[in-house]
Amino acid sequence: MCFPYDATPPITPIAGAAIDTEDLTLTAxxxxxxxxxxxxxxxxLGPAVVVMxxxxxxxxxxxxxxxxxxxxxxxxxxxxxxGRSAGVGKRDAEFEFREHIAQTTFEGVKQDVAACVxxxxxxxxxxxxxxxxxxxxYGGSGSWGQAANGHGLSGxxxxxxxxxxxxxxxxxxxxxxxxxQFECAILGLMGGADQGIPQEEVATYExxxxxxxxxxxxxxxxxxxxxxxxxxxxxxxxxxxxAWDRVLRFIEQHSAVTAA
Numbered sequence: 001m002c003f004p005y006d007a008t009p010p011i012t013p014i015a016g017a018a019i020d021t022e023d024l025t026l027t028a029x030x031x032x033x034x035x036x037x038x039x040x041x042x043x044x045l046g047p048a049v050v051v052m053x054x055x056x057x058x059x060x061x062x063x064x065x066x067x068x069x070x071x072x073x074x075x076x077x078x079x080x081x082x083g084r085s086a087g088v089g090k091r092d093a094e095f096e097f098r099e100h101i102a103q104t105t106f107e108g109v110k111q112d113v114a115a116c117v118x119x120x121x122x123x124x125x126x127x128x129x130x131x132x133x134x135x136x137x138y139g140g141s142g143s144w145g146q147a148a149n150g151h152g153l154s155g156x157x158x159x160x161x162x163x164x165x166x167x168x169x170x171x172x173x174x175x176x177x178x179x180x181q182f183e184c185a186i187l188g189l190m191g192g193a194d195q196g197i198p199q200e201e202v203a204t205y206e207x208x209x210x211x212x213x214x215x216x217x218x219x220x221x222x223x224x225x226x227x228x229x230x231x232x233x234x235x236x237x238x239x240x241x242x243a244w245d246r247v248l249r250f251i252e253q254h255s256a257v258t259a260a
Contacts, residue, residue: 034083052135163205
């Protein structure tokens, strides 16, 4: 797993920012109901974000992250992976996610993301709004994978996603092998000291993106571990702040952001 259950994103909330939040139950194309959490900006800048969690699915860190996006003018929806196996109820720190992550599939995640994208585009005037995915670890490579899934995304952002691992979730090709199918820009934010993702594999991914002519930015933070983007890791505050700035800048650069 990436973060302790009680971790919070390393982003300072904007004092006085007015947002609206809501727990949702969405329905995927195969009829599966799954949990989500939406945070809406008081005055939207236009683009919106689908937040893809780590292996534990939807829990407070990602709800908080959705709120930080909304405070900055981006409607955001944090999704769950386990509607097909665990239902839609809230979960605590004792949730046995491993048995459920083993039952997730690339196709199921694709359908759930599609439902989130459809929700973000469902309000009048938002039919063609620009949508980005952002994910962490399992959701990091999952976010990149959505670039190949026909959602009409404007960008896919992954924090320490594994670029060469396949079959996680079941049926997933490695991100590096999906590059020829990518339909949008890619941002990767990696830990330079991540023991589970060697820098050689990150370089292989970046080379594939370059060869395909995919608009991309891959950043590795020297000395930073896996899951460095956590307010509890005070020693990586500088890296976390830079990563958040890059996420916001990436959204601005790949969308027609309009002033609120």
